[in-house]
Amino acid sequence: MTSMKILQYPDERLHKLATPVREVTVEIQTLVQDMTETMYAAHGIGLAATQVDVHQCVIVIDISDSRDALHVFINPEIIAASGESTCEEGCLSVPGVFEKVRRAEYITVRALNIDGDSFVISAEGLLAVCIQHEMDHLLGKVFVEYLSRLKQLRLKSKLKKQQK
Amino acid sequence: MVIVSKKRMIETQRVATIVISEVLAGASLTNVLQKYWHAHSSLSDQQRGAIQDISYGVLRFYGQINTVLGLLLKKPLWDQKLHCLLLVGLYQLQFSRTSAHAVVNHAVSTSLSLSCDKGAKGLINAVLRNFIRQREDLLKTTAKNEVGKYSHPQWWIDKLRGQYPSDYKIMLKINNQHPPMTLRVNQRKIKVAEYQAQLNISNITTELLWGGALKLTQPVAIEKLPGFHKGLVSIQDAGAQLAAPLLDVHSGMRVLDACAAPGGKSSHLLELTEIELTVLDHSPERLIKVKQNLTRLGLKKCHIICGNAANPIEWWDGKLFDRILADVPCSASGVVRHHPDIKWLRRESDLSQFTTTQKMILNSLWQTLARDGKLLYVTCSVFIEENRSQIEEFLHHHSDARTLSLSCGKTSNGQLFPNSQHDGFFYALLHKI
Numbered sequence: 001m002t003s004m005k006i007l008q009y010p011d012e013r014l015h016k017l018a019t020p021v022r023e024v025t026v027e028i029q030t031l032v033q034d035m036t037e038t039m040y041a042a043h044g045i046g047l048a049a050t051q052v053d054v055h056q057c058v059i060v061i062d063i064s065d066s067r068d069a070l071h072v073f074i075n076p077e078i079i080a081a082s083g084e085s086t087c088e089e090g091c092l093s094v095p096g097v098f099e100k101v102r103r104a105e106y107i108t109v110r111a112l113n114i115d116g117d118s119f120v121i122s123a124e125g126l127l128a129v130c131i132q133h134e135m136d137h138l139l140g141k142v143f144v145e146y147l148s149r150l151k152q153l154r155l156k157s158k159l160k161k162q163q164k
Numbered sequence: 165m166v167i168v169s170k171k172r173m174i175e176t177q178r179v180a181t182i183v184i185s186e187v188l189a190g191a192s193l194t195n196v197l198q199k200y201w202h203a204h205s206s207l208s209d210q211q212r213g214a215i216q217d218i219s220y221g222v223l224r225f226y227g228q229i230n231t232v233l234g235l236l237l238k239k240p241l242w243d244q245k246l247h248c249l250l251l252v253g254l255y256q257l258q259f260s261r262t263s264a265h266a267v268v269n270h271a272v273s274t275s276l277s278l279s280c281d282k283g284a285k286g287l288i289n290a291v292l293r294n295f296i297r298q299r300e301d302l303l304k305t306t307a308k309n310e311v312g313k314y315s316h317p318q319w320w321i322d323k324l325r326g327q328y329p330s331d332y333k334i335m336l337k338i339n340n341q342h343p344p345m346t347l348r349v350n351q352r353k354i355k356v357a358e359y360q361a362q363l364n365i366s367n368i369t370t371e372l373l374w375g376g377a378l379k380l381t382q383p384v385a386i387e388k389l390p391g392f393h394k395g396l397v398s399i400q401d402a403g404a405q406l407a408a409p410l411l412d413v414h415s416g417m418r419v420l421d422a423c424a425a426p427g428g429k430s431s432h433l434l435e436l437t438e439i440e441l442t443v444l445d446h447s448p449e450r451l452i453k454v455k456q457n458l459t460r461l462g463l464k465k466c467h468i469i470c471g472n473a474a475n476p477i478e479w480w481d482g483k484l485f486d487r488i489l490a491d492v493p494c495s496a497s498g499v500v501r502h503h504p505d506i507k508w509l510r511r512e513s514d515l516s517q518f519t520t521t522q523k524m525i526l527n528s529l530w531q532t533l534a535r536d537g538k539l540l541y542v543t544c545s546v547f548i549e550e551n552r553s554q555i556e557e558f559l560h561h562h563s564d565a566r567t568l569s570l571s572c573g574k575t576s577n578g579q580l581f582p583n584s585q586h587d588g589f590f591y592a593l594l595h596k597i
């Protein structure tokens with residue numbers, strides 16, 4: 001397994017649209033393993049393939065403290081959503097920034113697991129937030145884009161300064 | 165995605181870094197922390213605990229950590245905040261249970277929030293990762309240097325070696341341990357055994373040392389102590405709890421507590437018996453603390469005066485005192501477990517200032533003591549010049565003064581050293597004949 005480099009916002013590649021996985025091959029399984037290691041090493045609770053510059057619909061999530069409850073979502077789609085909740089989110093691609101984002105409170109998701117089998121899961125709370133956050137990445141969207149334009153501008157110039 | 169627990173850890177490192185840099189610039193740790201608790205009222209108890217642990221820990225082992233850092237840096241850092249952040253990171257790597265990767269990653273994020281220089285990221289990664297890789301060698305090299313080995317300034321080590329050649333090593337080691345947390349039961353309100361039973365119900369185990377001194381097996385937050393706000397109990401080191409009983413006060417006596425703030429010993433005196441107590445301190449702010457303490461304990465009957473103990477003309481009404489408690493300003497070298505910042509804030513040159521003040525206070529207060537009266541001289545120091553030498557010189561110049569033996573049985577010559585039961589104090593009971 002190898003740890004991968006995580007793209008840092010602002011980076012154009014974070015805005016690429018991911019394509020659905022056609023078949024869960026050994027390559028995809030290796031990608032999942034590498035992404036999992038990368039997420040654990042960075043102390044994240046979720047990582048989308050987009051963030052490691054692979055533009056395929058793959059997400060790994062583990063919201064447990066014990067780091068032993070991995071969820072893998074390949075080609076995830078939200079088939080139902082309801083309610084509304086606000087959570088302070090941070091992102092491995094935007095280090096040091098935490099902002100409140102409003103999202104659906106309950107979601108039902110259909111996806112493929114690491115063996116390529118389809119499954120449906122209902123999620124709420126942090127898991128629901130995290131799935132939506134990662135699915136946004138697959139659509140080329142970073143969570144800070146939910147913020148006001150002014151906040152985004154300020155943030156971008158701050159981050160650019162830091163990256164110089 | 166990342167969640168707030170990471171944000172919390174970054175915030176913890178950030179605040180601890182700022183606290184340490186302010187202390188190393190000359191502020192007292194207690195004051196700086198209090199200022200931050202006021203400014204950041206939203207911090208959770210857990211976060212406060214973590215910030216406190218890191219701040220105390222870094223200062224406790226500053227000699228060691230800073231020596232390690234010196235070995236890891238090619239040239240000195242001009243950025244004080246970055247320097248302190250690296251101390252925090254090294255402390256966490258060496259002394260905390262936080263995973264090494266988390267410490268390094270968070271330190272990098274923290275440097276961003278502290279707006280450190282752009283080169284900081286690489287430096288933090290290099291320094292902390294090199295420490296992880298070369299830990300054993302670095303610690304070995306550090307231990308070859310006394311400041312690195314004992315985490316005390318060199319002048320302090322030299323002084324203790326000179327004064328206590330056979331014990332100084334163990335004294336230095338004990339100074340770097342966590343202090344015991346000890347309660348003083350307000351026996352006007354509740355019996356010691358009864359309070360101990362109440363603690364047992366709350367699953368807080370204690371050991372009775374002497375008098376009303378209950379040492380907690382595990383430190384707990386003040387809020388968890390039953391009846392604290394009702395004044396059933398105070399927090400006071402067991403060594404400090406010897407003062408009031410040693411003064412031998414009896415009902416109706418005129419008693420002066422000359423350097424009273426924050427009022428721990430004053431309140432103890434009032435808990436013991438009905439006396440006419442005058443509480444004196446030179447700092448109006450610290451006297452507010454005394455009043456709060458006395459009010460909490462339900463002890464109101466005393467005169468509180470703001471004035472300089474070394475200059476009785478300012479405040480004395482001319483009526484002699486039967487007993488005087490002179491808990492004089494000192495280096496506080498006996499209480500560094502509670503105040504690890506003292507080790508690095510004190511200069512050797514401060515000592516002569518303390519001994520001059522002590523002498524002036526002692527000489528002045530002696531004038532206000534009645535014949536056959538007793539004065540208890542107290543310091544929280546282990547340095548001989550503030551203690552035994554001070555008293556020997558006083559006796560030499562005052563033919564009407566004799567020392568009395570101490571009734572507590574904890575010390576033969578008045579000097580208590582920090583140990584598992586109490587901090588370091590010096591007591592001398594003087595009798596005016």
